[in-house]
Amino acid sequence: MEQSIVNSNGYSIFIGNDLFETIRSYLHQYEFKENKIFVLTDENSRKYCLPRLMSNIQLLQEVHIMEIDSGEGVKNIDTCKRLWNELTIQGADRDSVLINLGGGVVSDLGGFVASTFKRGIRYINIPTTLLSMVDAGIGGKVGVDLNGLKNQIGVFSNPQVVFLLPDFIDTLPERQVRTGFAEIVKHALIYEGHYWDDLSTKNFDSITNWRDIIEWSVEIKNYYITEDPLDTGFRKVLNFGHTIGHAFETYSNQHDSNSLSHGEAVAIGLICESYISHKYANLPKSELDEIVHYVTENFDHYPIKSGQFDALLNIMLHDKKNKGENINFTLLTSIGNSLINQYADIPLVKESLFFYQSLQT
Numbered sequence: 001m002e003q004s005i006v007n008s009n010g011y012s013i014f015i016g017n018d019l020f021e022t023i024r025s026y027l028h029q030y031e032f033k034e035n036k037i038f039v040l041t042d043e044n045s046r047k048y049c050l051p052r053l054m055s056n057i058q059l060l061q062e063v064h065i066m067e068i069d070s071g072e073g074v075k076n077i078d079t080c081k082r083l084w085n086e087l088t089i090q091g092a093d094r095d096s097v098l099i100n101l102g103g104g105v106v107s108d109l110g111g112f113v114a115s116t117f118k119r120g121i122r123y124i125n126i127p128t129t130l131l132s133m134v135d136a137g138i139g140g141k142v143g144v145d146l147n148g149l150k151n152q153i154g155v156f157s158n159p160q161v162v163f164l165l166p167d168f169i170d171t172l173p174e175r176q177v178r179t180g181f182a183e184i185v186k187h188a189l190i191y192e193g194h195y196w197d198d199l200s201t202k203n204f205d206s207i208t209n210w211r212d213i214i215e216w217s218v219e220i221k222n223y224y225i226t227e228d229p230l231d232t233g234f235r236k237v238l239n240f241g242h243t244i245g246h247a248f249e250t251y252s253n254q255h256d257s258n259s260l261s262h263g264e265a266v267a268i269g270l271i272c273e274s275y276i277s278h279k280y281a282n283l284p285k286s287e288l289d290e291i292v293h294y295v296t297e298n299f300d301h302y303p304i305k306s307g308q309f310d311a312l313l314n315i316m317l318h319d320k321k322n323k324g325e326n327i328n329f330t331l332l333t334s335i336g337n338s339l340i341n342q343y344a345d346i347p348l349v350k351e352s353l354f355f356y357q358s359l360q361t
């Protein structure tokens, strides 16, 4: 059985496609009884992933399954209330464990529900989307949205363990895989080493071995979260591409019928923030060109008009981390080297939007 183990803040992330024996032993070791194990899914992880777990781990055939609808729309307190009630009715107590089987919505919501139920019960993540494997399912940030504000309510609370089966992405729609890929590109850009050199030889469409890519991507995210578990500074490196990316995501959610996915928005952010890095933090022009070439090869262009820039800037200016009219960024000084808390002024940010716009063919 081929598996790797990444050690995080007091818990392990097991990676491998055949982790069933490991999961079985883990549940056995902690003496979890079937009536104390709860599995949270959405309809897709229930359909595509749960049967594989159940057919390989007998103990899971008898446990209580809880299901939420898929999508960000359910990541709120109303769903938490429903799940807290369901756990109460089913007799969950502090000996119970909640297994979050799903994407980032399931792990954010389920992690929060578990961490607050009876002052906290244990939870396990089994991420089933690429994004949750390399990002949402590790790192201990759990929570829900409030009145449309993302992740407004939440806590830091680590899972007991993460079991990551890369094969689960086989049933994921291509667009969802690509959204996770944007975070992988970001990881390769911020972290020193050979990752960018390796990744930039592969196109999204040519990747067949996701397992190895997932593994190094997890190691990179894990490096930052173990150095800065409570997100007080160093972890901000992971924000590269996200200041402008979030603005596009929010803007697109408000205006487009088929809105940008998180990863598609981050891909735009990677280009714009690399441009700002070149102008403000001396990222060499050759590296900017490399990044732009790679991102435009792998992600569709989002057409924007100059008349939309002010709305995007307004969204960015809303952020508490800014200093007056200067916007807070994580920037690259070179590929693999980044600086947090860099403040770019509005004209430069606008210039980066013009730069992105000019890439339209």
Ligand SMILES: NC(=O)c1ccc[n+]([C@@H]2O[C@H](COP(=O)([O-])OP(=O)(O)OC[C@H]3O[C@@H](n4cnc5c(N)ncnc54)[C@H](O)[C@@H]3O)[C@@H](O)[C@H]2O)c1
Pocket: 042, 043, 044, 045, 048, 049, 070, 071, 072, 075, 102, 103, 104, 105, 106, 108, 128, 129, 130, 131, 132, 135, 136, 137, 138, 139, 140, 141, 142, 150, 151, 168, 169, 170, 171, 172, 173, 176, 179
């Ligand atoms: N906590 C963190 O550190 C962190 C980091 C990044 C993102 N997030 C959060 O993660 C969420 C986004 O996560 P996501 O991109 O995984 O989205 P998601 O959980 O909404 O899943 C995307 C879609 O894929 C489906 N799906 C899941 N697994 C599948 C499978 N194996 N086969 C087929 N379909 C499957 C889901 O049902 C859903 O329709 C957001 O709420 C975001 O805020 C959290």
